[in-house]
Amino acid sequence: AQTVTQSQPEMSVQEAETVTLSCTYDTSESNYYLFWYKQPPSRQMILVIRQEAYKQQNATENRFSVNFQKAAKSFSLKISDSQLGDTAMYFCAFTSGGGADGLTFGKGTHLIIQP
Amino acid sequence: GAGVSQSPSNKVTEKGKDVELRCDPISGHTALYWYRQSLGQGLEFLIYFQGNSAPDKSGLPSDRFSAERTGGSVSTLTIQRTQQEDSAVYLCASSLGSAGVNEQFFGPGTRLTVL
Numbered sequence: 001a002q003t004v005t006q007s008q009p010e011m012s013v014q015e016a017e018t019v020t021l022s023c024t025y026d027t028s029e030s031n032y033y034l035f036w037y038k039q040p041p042s043r044q045m046i047l048v049i050r051q052e053a054y055k056q057q058n059a060t061e062n063r064f065s066v067n068f069q070k071a072a073k074s075f076s077l078k079i080s081d082s083q084l085g086d087t088a089m090y091f092c093a094f095t096s097g098g099g100a101d102g103l104t105f106g107k108g109t110h111l112i113i114q115p
Numbered sequence: 116g117a118g119v120s121q122s123p124s125n126k127v128t129e130k131g132k133d134v135e136l137r138c139d140p141i142s143g144h145t146a147l148y149w150y151r152q153s154l155g156q157g158l159e160f161l162i163y164f165q166g167n168s169a170p171d172k173s174g175l176p177s178d179r180f181s182a183e184r185t186g187g188s189v190s191t192l193t194i195q196r197t198q199q200e201d202s203a204v205y206l207c208a209s210s211l212g213s214a215g216v217n218e219q220f221f222g223p224g225t226r227l228t229v230l
Contacts, residue, residue: 033215043204045221052215091158097215102148102160102174 002027004094006106013082014114020067021077021109023092029053032096034068035103036077040088048090051075079111087113117141119222121207127228128197136192136225140209147190148210148219149182153203163214164190176201197229 003026013019025034036048051059051068058066063080079086092106120139128134140147149161161174164184175182179198184190194201204226208219 043206043224043226045206045208047218050218095214097213101214102150102163103158103214103219104160105158107157 002029002032002094002096002101002104004092004104004106006092006109008109009107010110010112012112012114015082015084017082018078018080019082019111021079021090021092021111023075023077023106025073025075025092025094027073027094027096029096032094034066034075035093035095036064036066036075037091037093037105038086038088039091039108045091049077082113084113084115087111119207119209119220121205121222121225123225124223125226125228127230129230130199131196133193133195134197134227136194136205136227138190138192138207138209138222140188140190140207141220142188144209144211144220145187146210146212146214146217146219147184148208148214149190149192150206150208151176151203152206152224156203158206161192165213194227197227199229202227202229 005024032053034051038046038048049061049064065078067076089108091108093103122137147164151159162182166187167184179195182192204224206224208221210217210219
């Protein structure tokens with residue numbers, strides 16, 4: 001079974017700073033997909049960024065980028081120039097891509113951006 | 116438009132009653148997923164539908180839980196004889212195909228409170 005671990009229950013940074021959220025995972029699969037989801041107080045889960053394990057290049061989406069270390073099974077999220085609207089729960093998630101597996105989520109990190 | 120919708124938004128019920136939760140996926144999405152989000156267990160994957168078929172129901176927490184999907188569209192999650200530990204937010208997601216390759220789009224969830 002796959003597991004996803006987020007070791008930072010809560011983080012707080014000042015607006016405009018850069019913040020990195022940590023995620024490690026465990027799997028015996030050779031190909032899989034990793035995600036970061038954002039969940040604001042509205043409860044709506046929003047996909048932030050996606051990484052395919054067979055791609056060595058780290059994914060980026062505007063101010064969001066990942067540091068994917070396959071051998072270390074690490075998948076951290078970097079948010080640059082943080083904004084007040086980035087305040088939310090952030091979940092790291094994994095799937096082997098078989099469809100029937102769904103997503104396995106970490107416990108989440110509550111990120112607070114201070115003005 | 117739209118996105119994935121779920122109803123009701125909130126449901127309060129008494130212990131022992133049955134409840135039905137509804138999910139309307141994005142039109143044309145063949146894959147549909149149910150998740151449960153609770154304080155104690157975090158986000159758990161419950162069940163996956165490809166079309167109207169659910170190949171694996173082992174993720175459902177107990178035999179009081181059942182799910183169906185009709186017409187390749189709407190899905191209902193039914194909880195019989197509700198217990199207080201069933202209190203959680205139930206999230207539905209849909210995608211064009213298998214998870215990983217295809218992005219999962221989440222609904223706003225149904226918050227279930229069992230008194």
